[in-house]
Amino acid sequence: MTDADAVHRLLQAHRSIRSFRQDPVDDALVDASLIDALQGSSSSGNLNMVSVIKTRDEGLRRQLHTLHGEQDMILQAPLLLTFCADTHRTRTWLAQRGARLGFSDLVSWHVASFDAMIIAQTAALALESRGLGICYMGTTLFSMAAIAALLDCPDHVLPVTTLVVGWPDEAPAQRDRLPASAWIHDERYQRPDAASIERDFRDRDERGKARYLAVPHMAEQWQALGIDSLAHYYTSPIKYDPDVFAEFSADIERALRRNGFLA
Ligand SMILES: Cc1cc2nc3c(=O)[nH]c(=O)nc-3n(C[C@H](O)[C@H](O)[C@H](O)COP(=O)(O)O)c2cc1C
Structure with missing residues (x-):
């Protein structure tokens, strides 16, 4: 098998795993x-401005469970990996060498957090290649400051994402993605028109709606809130409510300010 075949096979086998042995x-x-x-x-700059915190302790996982919106996988998976943007170690090194201090600004936040996300995804593939299952916890972003405090992160260290890790106890079907025509552009950005949105989202609309309505409590919530399509669901109070996102955005801004990434 060529490397390309092996990588293709690994990528095609990816599923988020939410049930673990x-x-x-x-x-x-x-x-x-x-x-x-x-x-x-x-x-970036080969500065490796990232830290990963391995959490196995049940007491800590219980507290993280609360901070992650009580997502079951936090308790079920034997291991949590919290990936942090970390300019603290680099700054300590600079100070120790008598160099000018830096990496305490919004650019450095982006540099370090991009590195953290890149490494998280590479780690996800490395873990999956060994047969382990993973699922990202986007809730890391919403509880950034509280997770940082719980895990003893100093200033200039903030969690960016979390992977729950364990041996899979489920084999879910592959989840669809938008077709190539929706997101791959030649030379310049091609704005989607109404017809291309119809074409590119039709399958997703139908499959997503069917998937949610197959879950009895979801079907009840959709009915109670008058949700009749996947698009309406996504910005409804039970998914990515823009008002809640506005509050979380303010929290993130406060966390960046308090941790030294924003003046
Ligand atoms: C940054 C990020 C955050 C995510 N957060 C969550 C989460 O909090 N809970 C969850 O169940 N899945 C989460 N996921 C998993 C996505 O729902 C999943 O990747 C997507 O539905 C596609 O399914 P697949 O990974 O099985 O292909 C997250 C994925 C990413 C990349």
């Missing part, structure tokens, strides 16, 4: 995956 996850296997991930990821 209770078998332990060997620490050496996790560290090998993380070390591969850092080596296999490009890194």
Whole structure:
């Protein structure tokens, strides 16, 4: 098998896993995956301004469960990996060498958080290649400051994303993606017109709606809130409510200010 075949097969096999066996996850296997991930990821300035916190402790996981909106996987998965943007270590190194201090601004936040996301995704692939299952926890962003405090992060260290990790106890179907025509542009951005939106979203609208309505409590919520399409669902109070996002955005701004990334 060529490398391209192996990577193709790995990518096609990706599924977010939300149900895990209770078998332990060997620490050496996790560290090998993380070390591969850092080596296999490009890194801005090769500064490696990232930290990952491995959490296995049940007490901590219980507290993280609350901070992650009580998503079951936090309790079920034996391991949580919290990826942090970290300019603290670099700043400490600068100070120790008597160099001018830096990396305490919005640019550095982006540089470090992009590195953290890149490494998280490479780690996800490295873990999946070893048969482990993962699911991202987007809720990291919404509880950034509280997770940082719980995990003893100093200033200039903020969690960006979390992976729950464990041996899969489910084999979900592959989830659809937007077709190539929706997002791959030649030379210049081609604005979507009404017809292309219809074409590119039709399957997703139908499949997504059917998937949610197949879950009894979801079907009840859709009916109670008068939701009749996937688009209406996404910005409804039970998914990505813009008013709630506005509050979370203000929280993120406060966290960046308090942790030294925003003046
Ligand atoms: C940044 C990010 C945050 C996510 N947050 C969550 C989450 O909080 N809970 C969850 O169940 N899935 C979460 N997911 C998983 C997505 O729902 C999933 O990747 C998407 O539905 C496609 O499914 P697939 O990964 O199985 O292909 C997240 C994915 C990403 C990339």
